[in-house]
Amino acid sequence: MPETMMPSSSPNGTSGTKPRLKVLLAGPRGFCAGVDRAIKIVEEALKRHGAPVYVRHEIVHNRFVVESLERQGAVFVEELSEIPDDGRPVVFSAHGVPKSVPEAAAQRKMFALDATCPLVSKVHREAERHYARGKHILLIGHEGHPEVIGTMGQLPPGAVTLVEDADQAETVIPPGDLPLAYTTQTTLSVDDTAGIVAILQRRFPEIAGPAKEDICYATTNRQAAVKAIAARGAELVIVVGAPNSSNSVRLAEVARRAGAARSLLVQRGAGLDPSVADGCATIGLTAGASAPEVLVDEVLARLSTRFTLEVEEVVVAEEKVVFRLPPALAAE
Structure with a gap:
């Protein structure tokens, strides 16, 4: 919702009002159905079987998500060889794995859960x-x-x-x-x-x-939304996502090609210098498919320390896709 003008310290430290900044919020943004399913698989495995639950590779490319799951008891490894033969669940990441991985897990009689995006x-x-x-x-x-x-x-x-x-x-x-x-x-x-x-x-x-x-539909929709906000005059597009997230990096590229003078990839609000928007009347904000909405909120909060924000959501598609959990975790 738009904020009203209010007294504040200006960027140079003198008393004044914060400059207005219009933020075009891309829709859709953030989690897709495949990412949501993968995270739920880890959470449900922890709920049913307790900690630890091993996860081969980052479940999705987002440190906030990975660290949140670690606090719940997930243990992330790069290879199955790092996992002891203790009968604990092991989850394969949303990105998919070579056939050799589930074959090796089967040979070791591991309780494997495949979180590969459908x-x-x-x-x-x-x-x-x-x-x-x-x-x-x-x-x-x-x-x-x-x-x-x-x-x-x-x-x-x-x-x-x-x-x-x-x-x-x-x-x-x-x-x-x-x-x-x-x-x-x-x-x-x-x-x-x-x-x-x-x-x-x-x-x-x-x-x-x-x-x-x-x-996938989520990649296509998020890129279309970024093109829409660039066409609306966004001088800068901020993409919330990880540098190893392919879809997030692509969003930053698409923004520049669609007419934004600049694009910026940030992992979360704490890492954003709000002065990057100095001189802009309108910016765009989106998030890659593995970035939770709380990180978008962080960026808005960070920008609001320097600007009076007017936020408008630009929606190009509605997403209603839901993927089922594996049978081993389906509701009983």
């Missing part, structure tokens, strides 16, 4: 179907990202070739004479990916694609 699992199944039909897979994504590692790990080595950008799409040489198919990471730039796909389709006219695009 939309990431959809990409896994698509890749498997294409491979079963004798196709070589071109995966559009970022090298080293956990989702890419997980998707490539669904198939034997050499079955997937990674394509990171338009330049690679122009030069990639698939092995042999196999027919081709492409899949994508779910958290990419919608526009960049469309350009890469167009190049691949021009070079390989017979390449098969997904029945429905792999970039």
Whole structure:
């Protein structure tokens, strides 16, 4: 809600009134259904089985979320080898894991709970179907990202070739004479990916694609919302999210390309210098799919120490997607 003007110290320390700042709040923003489900899996496992519950890799890319779950008794590890054979639950992160991980867990008779986002699992199944039909897979994504590692790990080595950008799409040489198919990471730039796909389709006219695009609804909606606030004159767009969160980094890129003079990625309000908005009449604010709304509230509170805020929500889509918990945690 808009705030009224009130006496305050000005930025230079003299008595005066805080300058007005319009904040366009992107909608949708923050948690998506896959992130919400993954966090609930860890929380429900802790509720039912007590601490510790082991989690392989960050459940989602957000330190606030990870630290909150740690306080409840979650123990985060990078590899299964760090987990003792004590029968405690182990959760696989929302980004998905190579097939070798659940196979190793099964060999050790671990109580494994898969928090992979169902939309990431959809990409896994698509890749498997294409491979079963004798196709070589071109995966559009970022090298080293956990989702890419997980998707490539669904198939034997050499079955997937990674394509990171338009330049690679122009030069990639698939092995042999196999027919081709492409899949994508779910958290990419919608526009960049469309350009890469167009190049691949021009070079390989017979390449098969997904029945429905792999970039998830949440990524698409959040990027559309950022474009909308940039079009409304936001001179600066602040994105709440982690630097290792692909969808958050993409939001900052999309904001600049959509017309914002600047974009800034911050993990939470405490790390924000409100003077970054000095001289701006209008800014935008959004959050990546793994950032909780409380962190957006923190940023608004931080900005309000320097400005009188007028907040307007710009909504481009309503999200009503809900994913069920695994059967082992379903309501009894």
